[in-house]
Amino acid sequence: MIENAKTALLAFLVVLSLVQSYFLMYSTPGMETKIGTEQDYVKMEPLGPEEKVENLLFPEQLVLHMGEDRHTVFYPQDTFYQIVLTKLQSREFKGFQRDAVQTTDWDLVRKEDLGVEVRFGRPVPFELLQRVFKIDGDFLFSGDSITRIWIFARKDRDEVRTFFFSSDGRSVYESQRADLTVQDVQQYTGFGQYWTPFQYWNGIYVPVQAKSYPVLKAAYSRFTPDQMQRNLFLDPTTTRTIQDRQDGTQIYTDGKRGLKVEQAGGWLTYTDPVAPTDSENNLTDNIASAVQFVNQHGGWNGMHRLVRTEATAGANAVWFQQYYNGLPIQSDERFRFGYMQLSIQQGVVSSYERSLITLDMEPTKTGQRKLPAADALKRLIRETASGGVVETIYPAYRPKLEDKSVLLTPVWAIRLTTGEVRTFG
Numbered sequence: 062m063i064e065n066a067k068t069a070l071l072a073f074l075v076v077l078s079l080v081q082s083y084f085l086m087y088s089t090p091g092m093e094t095k096i097g098t099e100q101d102y103v104k105m106e107p108l109g110p111e112e113k114v115e116n117l118l119f120p121e122q123l124v125l126h127m128g129e130d131r132h133t134v135f136y137p138q139d140t141f142y143q144i145v146l147t148k149l150q151s152r153e154f155k156g157f158q159r160d161a162v163q164t165t166d167w168d169l170v171r172k173e174d175l176g177v178e179v180r181f182g183r184p185v186p187f188e189l190l191q192r193v194f195k196i197d198g199d200f201l202f203s204g205d206s207i208t209r210i211w212i213f214a215r216k217d218r219d220e221v222r223t224f225f226f227s228s229d230g231r232s233v234y235e236s237q238r239a240d241l242t243v244q245d246v247q248q249y250t251g252f253g254q255y256w257t258p259f260q261y262w263n264g265i266y267v268p269v270q271a272k273s274y275p276v277l278k279a280a281y282s283r284f285t286p287d288q289m290q291r292n293l294f295l296d297p298t299t300t301r302t303i304q305d306r307q308d309g310t311q312i313y314t315d316g317k318r319g320l321k322v323e324q325a326g327g328w329l330t331y332t333d334p335v336a337p338t339d340s341e342n343n344l345t346d347n348i349a350s351a352v353q354f355v356n357q358h359g360g361w362n363g364m365h366r367l368v369r370t371e372a373t374a375g376a377n378a379v380w381f382q383q384y385y386n387g388l389p390i391q392s393d394e395r396f397r398f399g400y401m402q403l404s405i406q407q408g409v410v411s412s413y414e415r416s417l418i419t420l421d422m423e424p425t426k427t428g429q430r431k432l433p434a435a436d437a438l439k440r441l442i443r444e445t446a447s448g449g450v451v452e453t454i455y456p457a458y459r460p461k462l463e464d465k466s467v468l469l470t471p472v473w474a475i476r477l478t479t480g481e482v483r484t485f486g
Contacts, residue, residue, distance in 0.1 A: 107360060108284055108288060108292065108359050108360050109359060109360025109361050109362050109419065110360050110361055111356040111360060111361070112352060112355070112356065112360075112361045112365070113352075114189060114192060114348065114349055114352050115189070115192035115193050117352065117365055117366055117367045117381060118181075118185055118189060118190070118192070118193050118366075118367055119137060119146070119193075119366055120137075120146065120179045120180055120181050120182075121136075121137075121180050121181060121182035121183075121366075121368075121453070121455065122134050122135065122136055122137075122180050122182075122453075122455065123135040123142055123145055123146065123177060123178065123179060123180070124177070124178035124180060124259075124266060125145075125176075125177055125178075125249065125250050125252070125253035125256075126170075126171055126174065126175060126176040126177070126178070126213065126250065127175060127250050127253055127254065128173060128174065128175055128216070129172075129173075130171075130172045130173075130261070131258065132171075132253075132258070132259045132260070132261060132266060133253040133256040133257060133258055133259050134257075134259050134266050134268075135252075135253070135256070136387070136388070136455060136456060137366075137384065137387050137388075138386065138387020138388055139256075139387075141252040141253070141256070144252065145177065145249050145252060146179075148245070148248075148249065149177070149179065149194070149210075149212075149249075150193065150194055150195070151195075152194075152195065152239060152240050152241055152245075153195040153197075153238075153239065153240050154194060154195060154196050154197060154223060154225075154236040154238075154239045155196075155197040155236060155237075155238040155239070156197065156236060156237040156238035157197060157202065157225075157234045157235065157236055157237070158234065158235050158237055159202055159232055159233070159234050160232070160233055160234075160235060161231065161232065161233075162226070162227075162230070162231055162232060162233050164233075165224070165233070167211075170211075170213055171261060173216050174213040174214060174215060174216050175213060175214045175216075175246050175247060175250045176211060176212055176213030176214065176246065176250070177211075177212050177213075177246065177249050177250065178209055178210070178211050178212075179209055179210040179211075179212075180208070180209045180453070181207070181208055181209060182208075182368060182453060182476070183208070183367070183368055183369055184206035184207065184208055184228035185206055185207055185208075185367070186205075186206045186207075186344050186345045186348070187202070187203040187204070187205055187206065187207060188203055188345045189345055189348060189349075190207055191203075194210075197236075202234060205227050205228065205229075205232075205234075206227070206228040206344065207225045207226060207227065207228065208226050208227075208228050209225075209226045210223065210224070210225050210226070211223070211224045211226065212224075212239075212241060212246060212249075213246065214243045214246040214247070219243055220243070221239065221241045221242060221243055221245070221246055222235065223235065223236040223239040223241065224236075257269070257270050257272055258270065260435075262439060263451065264450075264451070264452075265442075265451055265452070265453055265454050266454070267434070267435070267438055267439060267442075267454065268434040268435070268438070269434060269435050270434055270435070271431045271432060271433065271434040272431070272432050272434065272456065273429050273430065273431045273432070274388065274429070274430055274432065274456055274471035275386070275426045275428070275429055275430075275471070276426070276427045276428040276429065276430050276468075276469070276470055276471065277385075277386060277424040277425065277426060277427065277458070277468075277469040278424060278425045278427050278463075278466045278467070278468055278469070279385070279420040279421050279424040279425075279466055279467050279469065280420075280421040280424075280465060280466050281418050281419060281420050281421060281465075281466065281467055282418075282419050282421075283326060283327065283417050283418055283419070284329075284359065284362075284417040284419070285326075285417075286311055286313070286320075286322045286326065289320065289322070289329055289331075289359065289417070290313055290320060292358050292359055293318070293320055293331050293358055293413075294313075294315050294318060294320070295315075296315070299315050299316075300313045300314060300315045300320075301313070301314055301315075308323070309323075309325060309326075310322070310323040311323075311326075317333070317334065318331070318332065318333045319331070319332045320332075322417070324396070324397060326417060327397075327398070327416060327417055327418050327462070328397050328398075328414070328415075328416055328417065329413075329414065329415055329416075329417055330412070330413075330414050331358075331412065331413040331414075332411065332412045332413075333410065333411055333412070334411060335406050335407075335409050335410075335411040342377055342405070342406065342407060343408075346407075346408050347377065347379060347405040347408060348367065348379055349408075350405055350408040350409070350410065351379040351381075351403045351405055351410070354403060354410045354413065355381075355401060355403075355413075355415075358413065359415065362383070362415075362416065362418070362419040362420070363383050363384070363385060363419070363420060363422075364383065364384040364385070365381040365382060365383050365384065365401065366381065366382055366384060366389070367379070367380075367381055368380055368381065368382040368389075368400075369480065377404050377405050377406050377411075378402060378403070378404050378405075379402070379403050379404075379405060380400060380401070380402045380403075381400060381401045381402075382399065382400050383398075383399040383400060383401075383416075385399075385420060385424075385458060385469060386424065386458075386469075388456055388457055388458045388471070389455070389457045389458070389474070390457065390458050390460055390469070391457040391458065391459055391472070391474045391482060391484050392459070392460050393484075396460060396461065396462050397416065398416045398418060398460050398462070398467070399416065399458075399460060400415075400416075401413075401414065401415040401416075402414045402415075418462075418467070420467060424469070425466075427468075430470065430471045432456060432471060432472070432473055432486050433473070433486055438473070441473070441485050441486065442454065442473075442475060444485075445475055445483050445485045446475060446477065446483070449477040449478070449479065449481070450477060450478045451475050451476070451477060451478075452475075452476045452477060452478045453475070453476050454473060454474070454475050454476075455473075455474055455476075456471060456472070456473060456474070457471075457472055457473070457474040457484060458470065458471060458472070459471075459472045459484055471486075472484040472485060472486045473485055473486040
């Protein structure tokens with residue numbers, strides 16, 4: 062009897078041991094929950110679509126020279142802009158040679174020769190330009206940045222010359238083996254024969270005839286502060302909230318990073334202090350890092366273009382301007398909207414500013430606005446510049462926040478050589 066009891070007890074203990082071994086092997090209480098929570102903090106909620114660097118590098122304008130001092134300008138919203146740009150992107154540019162910009166009489170080329178100027182408005186690193194155009198990968202001067210490309214067919218001979226203008230303002234790089242023909246240039250400039258004529262005046266191109274653009278109203282939605290907290294803080298449960306009772310500004314912090322939401326919930330400023338280093342910043346890497354950061358932290362609320370880099374927007378800054386219906390949005394301090402700005406050091410983002418407003422892609426047209434041209438426009442340019450040197454002029458939308466929509470009014474915008482932009486009209 063005693064032996065039977067011992068045998069039964071031993072059997073029970075063996076079974077119990079096997080059951081415990083099973084749970085130890087195949088069940089780890091609390092481990093899955095902990096790992097899942099940590100991964101949730103790292104994985105950001107996708108709020109807007111991602112974007113590629115090359116899609117943010119399109120030119121500010123295309124200037125067509127048609128001989129006999131006749132010119133026109135295509136902006137991104139114009140019918141033939143994308144046609145000409147696509148054709149140029151299919152060509153190859155090889156065999157570069159560096160020279161001084163003064164070796165060519167550009168005033169004479171502008172007046173007499175058929176040609177296309179691809180103007181970026183701000184320096185674009187060669188390394189990034191290679192993502193947009195088929196440029197020789199072995200180019201010896203790839204560390205430089207380019208502000209424009211000028212392709213022209215010589216009037217007195219059957220040849221096409223292609224020059225890339227360095228951001229230093231002193232050098233050009235000629236592609237001696239570009240697969241372009243005189244017929245190609247004639248085709249490109251042919252698109253401008255019946256377009257709005259422009260006059261070259263004081264270093265810029267001014268329309269001779271008035272241009273009209275639609276006045277738009279676009280409904281909008283907002284990213285919430287809660288969404289951005291989850292997107293920008295590793296663990297949003299550790300943040301503290303401070304409410305500014307005077308203007309409604311909200312500030313969130315986890316002790317290191319800071320997030321400020323102001324302008325009635327419409328504008329975000331995020332800071333993450335980065336220790337300064339003596340290492341040189343790489344512009345290409347900083348731009349790529351800026352695009353990646355936006356992709357991972359909020360996404361893109363519409364079409365954007367790289368318009369400023371550290372040379373013009375302050376130390377280590379990258380600036381993207383929003384386009385709507387083909388025109389750039391140009392706001393002011395009264396209503397900050399239509400751009401993103403990031404400060405970057407060695408590829409690490411230390412500050413991030415953007416609008417939390419996303420416009421509906423199907424606006425309502427409320428009218429048509431004709432912008433001034435010719436002598437009237439020149440007078441307004443002089444008055445608005447107030448003695449400053451004007452670098453370029455372009456049509457833009459001035460935004461105004463209304464109750465349930467954003468009103469977009471067409472205006473002229475001028476950019477001074479200092480980088481400052483002013484609007485009028």
